[in-house]
Amino acid sequence: METITKSALSKSEPKKKMKEKKSTKMIGAKAVVESLIAEGVDLVYGYPGGAIMPVYDEFYKSQKEIHHVLTRHEQGAVHAAQGYARTSGRVGVAIATSGPGATNIITGIADAQIDSTPLVCITGQVGSNLLGSDAFQETDIVSISTPVTKWNYQITKAADIPTVMAKAFYIAKSGRPGPVLIDITKDAQFEEFDFVYKKCNEIRSYHPVPEVDNKKVKAAAELINTAKKPFVVFGQGVILGQAEAEFKEFIEKADIPSASTLLGLSALPTQHKLNFGMVGMHGNYAPNVLTNDCDVLISIGMRFDDRVTGNLKTYAKQAKIIHFDIDPAEIDKNVKTDVAVIGDVKETLAEILPLINKNQHPEWYQNFKDLYKIEFDEIIDKQINPTKEGITNGEVMKAINNETNGEAIIVSDVGQNQMFTNRYADFKHSKSVVTSGGLGTMGFCLPASIGAKMGAPKREVVAVIGDGGFQMTIQELGTIMQTKVPVKIVVVNNEFLGMVRQWQEMFFDRRYAETIMTNPNFVKIVEGYGIKSKRVTKREDLKEAITEMIASKESYFLEVVVEKEGNVFPMIPTGATVSDILLK
Amino acid sequence: MKKTLYTVSIYTENNIGLLNRISSIFLKRHINIESLTVSNTEIENVSRFIIVSYITEEEVRKVIGQLEKQVEVIKAYYHTNEESIYVQTALFKIKSKLLFEERQIQNIIKKSNSQIVTVSPEFFVIQKSGRKEEIEDLYQELLPYGIMQFVRSGRLSVTKDEMKISEILQKQLN
Numbered sequence: 001m002e003t004i005t006k007s008a009l010s011k012s013e014p015k016k017k018m019k020e021k022k023s024t025k026m027i028g029a030k031a032v033v034e035s036l037i038a039e040g041v042d043l044v045y046g047y048p049g050g051a052i053m054p055v056y057d058e059f060y061k062s063q064k065e066i067h068h069v070l071t072r073h074e075q076g077a078v079h080a081a082q083g084y085a086r087t088s089g090r091v092g093v094a095i096a097t098s099g100p101g102a103t104n105i106i107t108g109i110a111d112a113q114i115d116s117t118p119l120v121c122i123t124g125q126v127g128s129n130l131l132g133s134d135a136f137q138e139t140d141i142v143s144i145s146t147p148v149t150k151w152n153y154q155i156t157k158a159a160d161i162p163t164v165m166a167k168a169f170y171i172a173k174s175g176r177p178g179p180v181l182i183d184i185t186k187d188a189q190f191e192e193f194d195f196v197y198k199k200c201n202e203i204r205s206y207h208p209v210p211e212v213d214n215k216k217v218k219a220a221a222e223l224i225n226t227a228k229k230p231f232v233v234f235g236q237g238v239i240l241g242q243a244e245a246e247f248k249e250f251i252e253k254a255d256i257p258s259a260s261t262l263l264g265l266s267a268l269p270t271q272h273k274l275n276f277g278m279v280g281m282h283g284n285y286a287p288n289v290l291t292n293d294c295d296v297l298i299s300i301g302m303r304f305d306d307r308v309t310g311n312l313k314t315y316a317k318q319a320k321i322i323h324f325d326i327d328p329a330e331i332d333k334n335v336k337t338d339v340a341v342i343g344d345v346k347e348t349l350a351e352i353l354p355l356i357n358k359n360q361h362p363e364w365y366q367n368f369k370d371l372y373k374i375e376f377d378e379i380i381d382k383q384i385n386p387t388k389e390g391i392t393n394g395e396v397m398k399a400i401n402n403e404t405n406g407e408a409i410i411v412s413d414v415g416q417n418q419m420f421t422n423r424y425a426d427f428k429h430s431k432s433v434v435t436s437g438g439l440g441t442m443g444f445c446l447p448a449s450i451g452a453k454m455g456a457p458k459r460e461v462v463a464v465i466g467d468g469g470f471q472m473t474i475q476e477l478g479t480i481m482q483t484k485v486p487v488k489i490v491v492v493n494n495e496f497l498g499m500v501r502q503w504q505e506m507f508f509d510r511r512y513a514e515t516i517m518t519n520p521n522f523v524k525i526v527e528g529y530g531i532k533s534k535r536v537t538k539r540e541d542l543k544e545a546i547t548e549m550i551a552s553k554e555s556y557f558l559e560v561v562v563e564k565e566g567n568v569f570p571m572i573p574t575g576a577t578v579s580d581i582l583l584k
Numbered sequence: 585m586k587k588t589l590y591t592v593s594i595y596t597e598n599n600i601g602l603l604n605r606i607s608s609i610f611l612k613r614h615i616n617i618e619s620l621t622v623s624n625t626e627i628e629n630v631s632r633f634i635i636v637s638y639i640t641e642e643e644v645r646k647v648i649g650q651l652e653k654q655v656e657v658i659k660a661y662y663h664t665n666e667e668s669i670y671v672q673t674a675l676f677k678i679k680s681k682l683l684f685e686e687r688q689i690q691n692i693i694k695k696s697n698s699q700i701v702t703v704s705p706e707f708f709v710i711q712k713s714g715r716k717e718e719i720e721d722l723y724q725e726l727l728p729y730g731i732m733q734f735v736r737s738g739r740l741s742v743t744k745d746e747m748k749i750s751e752i753l754q755k756q757l758n
């Protein structure tokens with residue numbers, strides 16, 4: 001059967017006739033695929049099964065329009081779709097069957113929800129006549145996914161497919177983005193109906209982009225103009241709002257030292273003179289300490305997560321707080337603001353720019369420099385230029401920086417590898433950080449790196465993963481093998497669940513409960529998948545191995561055996577105040 | 585901050601999944617729902633949830649923020665008892681013979697301003713609308729005679745202020 005596309009139609013029928021013909025008869029399953037095509041989707045991730053087979057049959061017939069990537073687990077499909085969404089700025093799509101297929105995507109959906117990643121997830125469902133009967137592979141995925149989706153819907157009639165799909169894409173990408181789940185019963189996939197597709201651009205109960213209140217913009221500008229010690233904390237909102245240019249102009253004009261949340265990294269180049277790194281638990285010394293010294297704290301597109309603020313009772317109490325965010329529910333959620341500038345940051349920053357005085361804060365700036373120096377001598381230098389035995393994760397990252405010249409997208413997993421990697425990575429371009437921030441999902445990295453590379457095929461993609469997290473989704477090596485996606489994978493092997501071990505060392509008297517890993521021969525496993533691989537145990541071999549990895553045109557796996565009991569510092573212990581950040 | 589009884593009114597699109605989504609917002613914050621009413625409203629295809637909870641104003645504000653974020657929630661408000669007019673309704677099912685044998689029961693019905701909705705040879709049903717405390721008082725008074733069944737509705741409430749839902753819906757579509 002030939003796929004009916006617009007171009008095929010116009011060739012076979014005279015123009016006039018086409019105008020009259022507003023609809024095409026087709027089955028629901030085909031309508032799902034046609035809806036995806038209408039939304040400009042050309043790549044989806046998924047895994048087939050009974051309840052979604054009609055849709056897979058249509059994918060088979062529409063291979064020219066849509067490329068389907070078969071992952072090795074449904075969780076991998078969602079993480080890959082997340083990686084794709086994060087580097088391409090488009091909506092990621094993941095497909096799964098009912099029952100176990102559907103429950104397997106929940107972790108990824110929860111991850112996307114908390115990290116505001118636009119996804120449309122489609123699940124098959126048992127026939128509508130069987131709903132509620134505990135049928136084979138029936139799970140109430142709509143109820144299960146409700147708390148972790150921006151919106152979800154169960155379709156039981158084919159005629160609802162185009163409108164619901166259009167709504168799903170609109171909701172996923174508008175305002176503060178997020179995951180949407182559409183559950184489609186098998187009978188709806190088989191049912192024939194007249195297909196007409198109309199994109200959705202409004203829903204009467206939904207206000208994705210709040211109107212900007214000019215008075216608030218003015219009030220914020222006044223506070224900023226009179227501040228002696230202003231400080232900016234920026235988050236992923238700057239990237240999601242595509243406001244990198246406005247943001248940079250804003251901090252440059254007002255001369256404000258800035259620091260990022262984990263997900264905000266790369267919105268401003270690492271080397272920018274006003275970029276003082278990262279805030280939060282394992283963030284940089286200067287921005288954490290000076291959070292409790294600034295007089296105006298300007299937060300832009302971030303949500304004051306507890307990993308960022310430490311103890312809220314002692315967080316920036318001396319400062320006036322200005323909060324720029326698109327989501328009104330974030331205002332005053334964790335930190336009480338003095339001025340809330342609600343709206344799309346691209347708009348609000350553009351509006352505030354002309355109201356901002358050109359300014360300079362040389363003394364205040366110097367404070368950041370001085371504290372950076374302390375951190376450099378105490379921690380950074382030892383991490384990136386170590387002299388004692390044992391390779392460090394920091395020097396691995398430094399070698400990657402050197403080899404990629406800061407041009408790469410760096411995907412990291414969760415744990416020490418994530419903190420080391422993002423602390424020491426050098427980012428030149430926006431959308432270069434892909435990591436699981438809010439949920440901290442181990443196993444995110446490998447599948448996400450597949451999607452990240454497919455979302456930005458021209459860019460180098462390097463995945464840095466711990467030995468623990470690697471084994472949570474290691475099966476996605478199969479996806480890499482089959483798709484030949486040229487991702488570069490670095491496993492930093494410390495033979496521990498390192499981050500948990502660090503906490504056990506610091507807070508549980510070194511009782512290493514279930515954090516010691518007996519690992520397999522990773523190189524052999526990866527070779528089994530036909531992927532080039534290498535293991536490095538000595539410092540003198542590191543640089544060359546990384547050069548070889550980056551030079552490779554194909555995917556490449558590098559295991560680096562790192563020091564076993566390295567710790568990530570600085571660190572704000574849980575419950576402590578940000579300025580009590582520990583250097584050791 | 586002091587905890588108070590707040591009435592949360594949520595105007596929504598009419599969608600079956602929404603009850604789940606709304607209650608999960610309360611659940612997530614470990615807020616107990618004292619009473620819940622769902623009904624249609626003065627506007628076609630618009631539903632209204634009335635949820636009563638004993639919480640602080642800070643909490644209720646955050647809940648309102650989370651509620652309004654839901655795609656199909658049109659608007660959410662919170663009100664104190666002073667700002668609203670509210671009642672609950674209860675039904676009491678009692679053995680019919682008591683109505684005739686126990687004089688006192690008729691006095692109780694009269695005094696409490698409740699009505700008999702039905703009488704059959706076996707039982708009769710009293711309906712009482714009012715504040716929760718009034719219903720509780722009536723319950724206590726009837727208890728010695730034997731209550732076959734008792735049920736109380738969630739809170740029904742209208743606000744003294746205007747809600748302007750039609751305007752909000754109109755504005756969004758323009």
Ligand SMILES: Cc1ncc(C[n+]2csc(CCOP(=O)(O)OP(=O)(O)O)c2C)c(N)n1
Nearest residue numbers: 415416417440442466467468469497498499
């Ligand atoms: C799915 C999941 N399970 C458990 C955890 C808790 N956890 C956080 S970090 C960590 C250790 C990670 O170890 P590894 O992947 O080896 O990375 P390292 O910290 O050693 O770099 C664990 C178990 C988690 N974040 N995610």
